[in-house]
Amino acid sequence: MRVGIIGAGQLGQMLGFAARDLGVECRFLDPSISPPARVCGDVIQRPFDDAVGLAELAATCDVITYEFENIPVNALQQIESMVPIYPPVDALRHAQDRLDEKQLFEQLGIPLPAYHVIDTPEDLAMAADALGLPMVIKTRRLGYDGKGQFVVRTGADIDGAWKALGGQPLIAERWVSFDFEVSSIGARNVDGEADTYALSLNDHRGGILRTSRSPADAPRLQERAAAYVRVLLEHLGYVGVLALELFVVDGRLLANEFAPRVHNSGHWTIEGAVTSQFENHLRAVMNLPLGSTANIGHAGMINLIGEIPESARSLKDVHLHNYGKMPRPGRKLGHITVVADSPEVRDALVEKIDKTVT
Ligand code: AMP
Numbered sequence: 080m081r082v083g084i085i086g087a088g089q090l091g092q093m094l095g096f097a098a099r100d101l102g103v104e105c106r107f108l109d110p111s112i113s114p115p116a117r118v119c120g121d122v123i124q125r126p127f128d129d130a131v132g133l134a135e136l137a138a139t140c141d142v143i144t145y146e147f148e149n150i151p152v153n154a155l156q157q158i159e160s161m162v163p164i165y166p167p168v169d170a171l172r173h174a175q176d177r178l179d180e181k182q183l184f185e186q187l188g189i190p191l192p193a194y195h196v197i198d199t200p201e202d203l204a205m206a207a208d209a210l211g212l213p214m215v216i217k218t219r220r221l222g223y224d225g226k227g228q229f230v231v232r233t234g235a236d237i238d239g240a241w242k243a244l245g246g247q248p249l250i251a252e253r254w255v256s257f258d259f260e261v262s263s264i265g266a267r268n269v270d271g272e273a274d275t276y277a278l279s280l281n282d283h284r285g286g287i288l289r290t291s292r293s294p295a296d297a298p299r300l301q302e303r304a305a306a307y308v309r310v311l312l313e314h315l316g317y318v319g320v321l322a323l324e325l326f327v328v329d330g331r332l333l334a335n336e337f338a339p340r341v342h343n344s345g346h347w348t349i350e351g352a353v354t355s356q357f358e359n360h361l362r363a364v365m366n367l368p369l370g371s372t373a374n375i376g377h378a379g380m381i382n383l384i385g386e387i388p389e390s391a392r393s394l395k396d397v398h399l400h401n402y403g404k405m406p407r408p409g410r411k412l413g414h415i416t417v418v419a420d421s422p423e424v425r426d427a428l429v430e431k432i433d434k435t436v437t
Contacts, residue, residue, distance in 0.1 A: 080365060081106060083140030083162070085127055087116035089402040089411065090146035090341050093349070095119020097357035103365070106140055108132050115402040128154035137161040144319060144364050148174050148339055149221055165269075165318035165364040166339040173315070174339045177219045177250050184334045187314055189307045191334045192326070197249035200241045206251035207231065216240045219248040228286065230254070255333060257326035261295055262344040263304035266320045266359040267312040269366035274359075275305040276352060276372045279344040281324070287409065290429055291344045291380045293351065296422055303332055311337060320345070320360040343382065343411070350398050350416045351378025376418040379429035383413040383436055390435050391415060397432065 080103050084091050087109035095116050098105045105120035108129075114122060125132030128151045136143060137158040144165055152175070155168050173183050184191045195206035197216065206214060212234070218227035229240040231251075260281045267273040277294035278301045295301065308323050322342030324335045345356040354362075354370025362369050383391060386406045391399060394415065401413040415432055419425035 080104070080142075081140045082361060082364065083108070083136040083143040084116070084146060085109075085133075085136070085143065085150055086146035087111065087114035087122050088146060089115050089404070089413075091116035092119055092402060093346070093355075093357045093400075094144075094146065094341065094360060097355060097361055101358065101361060103361060106136060108136050115404055118403070127151075130154070130157060133158050134161070142364050144360070145171075146340055163364075166321065167316060167318065170315040170317055170321070170339045174337055175220055176248075177217055177222070177336070178248070180336060181250070183311075183314075187307075187310050189310065189334045190332060192255050193253040195251040197251050200237070200245065203231070203237050203241060203251065204234075207234065207237065210251060210253040213254040214251045215254055216244055216249055216251050218244055219250055226286070255326045255328060257328050257333075259327050260324065260335075261297075261300065261304060261327055261332075262291075262322050262324045262342065263301075263308045264320060264322045264342060264345040264348075264356055265305070265308035265312055266356070266363050266369055266372070267317050268363040268369055269318050272369055273309060273312050274369050274372045275308050276345065276348060276356065277301065277374050278304055279347065281344050285409075287382070287384060287411070288343045289382055289384070290433060291347055292422075292425060292429060293347055293378050294374055294422075297327075300327060300330075300332060307332070307334065319363045320356050343414075344380075346400070346414050347378035347380040347416050348372075349400075351375055351380075351418050376420060377422050377425040379417045379419070379425045381415045381417075381429060381432050381436060382411055383415065384411055385409060387412050388436055394432060394435065397428075 085108050087107035092115040095105045107122040110126045123132045142163050152172050213232045216229045229243050231240050262279045265275040279291040279293040280295040282290045320341045322338045326333045341356050348355040353373050385408045398416040417428045
């Protein structure tokens with residue numbers, strides 16, 4: 080069995096490590112010169128939407144998956160008849176457009192923040208009236224880690240928002256004064272066997288995930304979030320791992336977005352769950368039985384962003400993951416996982432490590 084993976088970044092690398100343990104070969108498609116997943120298998124060095132590269136991947140692999148969601152759907156459609164592609168291309172299409180994604184949440188009864196479609200500068204003023212301020216303007220396509228976003232705090236910001244983002248399809252969202260952010264990660268295999276992991280409690284800084292902790296010690300939220308994930312998995316006929324990001328406001332859940340792939344907020348599952356999200360993604364796309372998603376203790380994950388300081392290497396009793404990327408401000412270079420016997424010990428460790436590596 081050989082799995083083709085579009086994208087050879089850190090998610091591809093962690094999929095590759097899980098594949099190695101399962102005795103499964105991986106082949107990647109990525110235009111970068113020295114991508115992190117090069118250590119896990121052969122990399123076809125061509126653009127993600129390159130017809131020749133995709134055809135070669137399709138011809139030499141038994142199943143194709145992907146590690147990021149900005150792959151043109153029509154490029155994938157060209158190889159769909161040659162090889163199974165999971166998660167399904169239709170799920171990717173929904174996730175690529177924030178409006179489409181929101182309409183899907185509405186259709187499935189998954190609550191979400193109020194929003195407004197923006198096509199003209201006048202729409203921005205109408206959105207401000209309808210949603211109130213602050214509101215956040217987002218590009219409908221190709222946004223990630225808070226990129227392609229502009230917070231309109233007063234009427235005077237509207238011009239600036241249009242200058243920064245205008246000319247492309249946008250949406251405005253009501254600003255959510257959330258108590259915290261969580262994500263629920265689920266997996267479903269080709270036969271329809273599905274399961275979810277314990278909720279992750281996520282802390283973002285500057286739009287980038289900084290820490291995740293799981294379990295989140297909120298059984299009712301856990302149950303509801305998992306139910307939303309299951310509805311998405313079933314509706315989309317989904318195969319693979321899916322992550323749903325949600326805001327928690329006064330005990331209520333509001334869906335922000337879903338990612339049709341393994342997710343940064345699930346990195347703790349490598350050491351903190353019986354079966355990691357990476358192994359379960361592979362199991363799902365190869366139609367193997369899923370492994371247990373149960374936690375092994377109380378897990379915490381700290382992202383290493385911009386640099387991996389020397390201090391990170393001298394920490395004991397933690398799991399350091401260095402993706403082997405060139406340092407650059409704002410770039411995710413690695414992460415650290417801790418697994419503790421209690422939430423109190425876990426939280427203290429996460430806080431200490433976060434301070435050490437910042
Ligand atoms: P996104 O790219 O939509 O996941 O946004 C990145 C981060 O920006 C989120 O994880 C939140 O921390 C913050 N954010 C996004 N949308 C909103 C919103 N409507 N209200 C408050 N914070 C938001």
